[in-house]
Amino acid sequence: MKIINIHHPLKASFEQKEKIILAMGYFDGIHKGHQKVINQAKSIADEKGMPLGVLTYDHKPAVVYDQLSPHDKRDIILQKNKYKELERLGVDIVFEVNYSFNFQNQSPQEFVDNYLIRFNADTVVAGTDHTYGAKDATMDLLPKYASGRFDVVSVDLADYHLSKISSTRIRRNLDQGHIDTVNMLLGRPFRTDGTVVHGFARGRELGYPTANIDHDELQWLPVIGVYIVDVWIGEEKHHGMASIGRNVTFGDKNPITVEINILDFNDNIYGEVLEIDWLHRLRGEVKFEGVEKLIEQLKSDEQMTRKYFKK
Structure with missing residues (x-):
């Protein structure tokens, strides 16, 4: 072209x-x-x-x-x-x-x-x-x-x-977290791409290591929450769960970050440009009373994510 x-x-x-x-x-x-x-x-x-x-x-x-x-x-x-x-x-x-x-x-x-x-x-x-x-x-x-x-x-x-199908309607649904509707309006999964950068490594300490994604500032992202995603690393597709949020369990003034736990994956991918297909929203962001409660929720999120991909 x-x-x-x-x-x-x-x-x-x-x-x-x-x-x-x-x-x-x-x-x-x-x-x-x-x-x-x-x-x-x-x-x-x-x-x-x-x-x-x-x-x-x-x-x-x-x-x-x-x-x-x-x-x-x-x-x-x-x-x-x-x-x-x-x-x-x-x-x-x-x-x-x-x-x-x-x-x-x-x-x-x-x-x-x-x-x-x-x-x-x-x-x-x-x-x-x-x-x-x-x-x-x-x-x-x-x-x-x-x-x-x-x-x-x-x-x-x-x-x-x-x-009517319109970009305005799609943006509104992204802001409301209605990713399933967005994907139906697009006729394909909503996709973003970004570079894997270093974060605070909290996910690894919790047993859920994450890839921290730096997106272009002009890229529209879904609203804060936890999502089921597919992640493309080159031509390889992997399943995962993504968090868009402020990590409120660890403080109230954190910047918004995008972090993805790629299931059954432990390679070093710093610097890789990932393509992310946003498939389904699991929940909003929650401030937990402690790390143990957060880990319990992450385990539940993982079970729901694996169940989604078995359908």
């Missing part, structure tokens, strides 16, 4: 010779709704024998308007992992545009002429709620701006239990 980074305005030297099918969207999460858009575009591309392209952005459009809190600036899926998913879905070319004020400030007609036409789009595909340009830029109006130069396909986003 080819990735083309674009800074507005598009350079005069830019040229896309071959006709393409183009899907548009930020695609934060690549959830089932996004997959429906991309799969529709892929079907058209296969039928017409053309490459599949995606027009997306280097960050959330709302950043331009300072509408995001530091919490909301995080992403469900980091850009590098988004592109892995796009490649898996059959995308051939990604046009990654730096989403700036000047780019957004184009009129819809300028956006179409400056980008969609120069991308040599045969057909443009997006969700029905997708917008572009400064104003009056709905998918219903895109055929008017296209003026017959390309076809337009609007895709109704899939529903789940009568509620």
Whole structure:
């Protein structure tokens, strides 16, 4: 898959010779709704024998308007992992545009002429709620701006239990710990990745050694709690239980950490980048009266985790 980074305005030297099918969207999460858009575009591309392209952005459009809190600036899926998913879905070319004020400030007609036409789009595909340009830029109006130069396909986003699948809904469920719902909306386990770093080694002292994971600050994480996870070390998958929390049994002012006890595993993996599939939330964080009570709970968590994987 080819990735083309674009800074507005598009350079005069830019040229896309071959006709393409183009899907548009930020695609934060690549959830089932996004997959429906991309799969529709892929079907058209296969039928017409053309490459599949995606027009997306280097960050959330709302950043331009300072509408995001530091919490909301995080992403469900980091850009590098988004592109892995796009490649898996059959995308051939990604046009990654730096989403700036000047780019957004184009009129819809300028956006179409400056980008969609120069991308040599045969057909443009997006969700029905997708917008572009400064104003009056709905998918219903895109055929008017296209003026017959390309076809337009609007895709109704899939529903789940009568509620639209959206990145907002996924983020809300992550914040509420509803990881099973998140995974159904994504159509795959919610995945993060991070580097194994040194911690306080309390887990080893308790008989439950943990890998302490340093995540990118832009990665959206599930809410504080204890989770059942799959952990990928390279191509090897291992089962485990993960804790996101402040280790409140050992003090009230600890920073939030991510620690994973990998079942039946005792290798030194400091410095490894792990991929973590978050499968199920066992419980919230509890402040125990002493270490013995904590160990009892960890044993119960382990039993529940092993039982989960035997299903």
